[in-house]
Every structure is written in C-alpha cells, then in structure tokens.
Amino acid sequence: MKTESPAETEAVGRAWGLEAGPGWVVLLYGDLGSGKTVLARGVAQGLGCPARVHSPTFSLLHVYRGGRLPLYHFDLYRLDGPEAIARAGLDEQLVNEGVTVIEWPERLGAGETWPAWAPPPQRLRRVLLEITGPNQREIRYEDLGLGRLG
Numbered sequence: 001m002k003t004e005s006p007a008e009t010e011a012v013g014r015a016w017g018l019e020a021g022p023g024w025v026v027l028l029y030g031d032l033g034s035g036k037t038v039l040a041r042g043v044a045q046g047l048g049c050p051a052r053v054h055s056p057t058f059s060l061l062h063v064y065r066g067g068r069l070p071l072y073h074f075d076l077y078r079l080d081g082p083e084a085i086a087r088a089g090l091d092e093q094l095v096n097e098g099v100t101v102i103e104w105p106e107r108l109g110a111g112e113t114w115p116a117w118a119p120p121p122q123r124l125r126r127v128l129l130e131i132t133g134p135n136q137r138e139i140r141y142e143d144l145g146l147g148r149l150g
C-alpha cells in the first residue's frame, strides 16, 4: 500500500496495534527516514499506550505500558551483530507476551528470518518501507506463520 503523509503511516500502525495479540513481532525494514518510527508510534496508539513513541536513539529498547498489551520498541541501528545483542541482554527480552516492534532487524544477524536463538513469536510480520516521494511511502508486508514458527 502507499501512504501520502506521516499521519497515514501512523494510521496503518494504529490498525495493526488494534489487531495485535500477545507474542506478535513486527520487523520494520527500511532506510533512514522511511517511517519505521512513525509506524511504531501508530502501533502504540492502537494498543492504547498513552505515551508518544519516539526514536529510542540512545537506548536499544523502550517499553510502553498502559495499553492493552505492553509494547517493546527496539531500534537496533547501533547494534553490531548477534553477539552484541546477547551482551546487551536483548536475547531474553526479544519476545514475550507483549507486542514487539523492531527497527533495523537486519542487525539480528539472521538475514530475512527470525534468529534461531530467540524464542519464536506467535506471529511474525515482516514489513518493508520504501521512500517513493517526499511524503509518500510504499509499505509492504507479509505474515510468516501463525502459531509457533519452525
């Protein structure tokens, strides 16, 4: 689908947040400024989290509570491979009963798949955001597996 404004991208995330269940993971692929954080902000709104989502620039993870389910928002841009992730203790937090949204999932070091060392999500949504104009983004996604993956 194409969105024509940040508000429209946020609305896409909001719909996903309304739909999300425990143990869902959303992987957000896309260049700098493609709208990953905007989409994550919408997911938080859909879950009913009262706080506004910002870029977790200096931390790898922000947890947003107060909604229907907790939202775990990862930005792994600064991470350097799975060892760094394990060192940061993120392997233990990657999936639980909340909803997990991950920017720069490439850094998990598992290519296009879910890393074998992390607990499997209940649902995995792979999203690709592309900048197709100053205010336009192409958003494509696929869901990989209902129930336990593998």
Ligand SMILES: Nc1ncnc2c1ncn2[C@@H]1O[C@H](COP(=O)(O)OP(=O)(O)OP(=O)(O)O)[C@@H](O)[C@H]1O
Residues within 6 Å of the ligand: 003, 004, 005, 006, 007, 008, 009, 010, 030, 031, 032, 033, 034, 035, 036, 037, 038, 039, 055, 077, 103, 134, 135, 136, 137
């Ligand atoms: N249709 C659109 N959808 C989303 N964002 C848009 C759109 N049009 C313009 N923008 C702008 O693009 C920027 C997207 O920023 P955002 O922080 O969400 O990107 P990001 O993918 O998270 O980048 P980073 O990799 O640096 O974290 C914002 O400045 C937003 O206003």
Ligand SMILES: [Mg+2]
Residues within 6 Å of the ligand: 036, 037, 038, 055, 075, 103
């Ligand atoms: Mg971002």
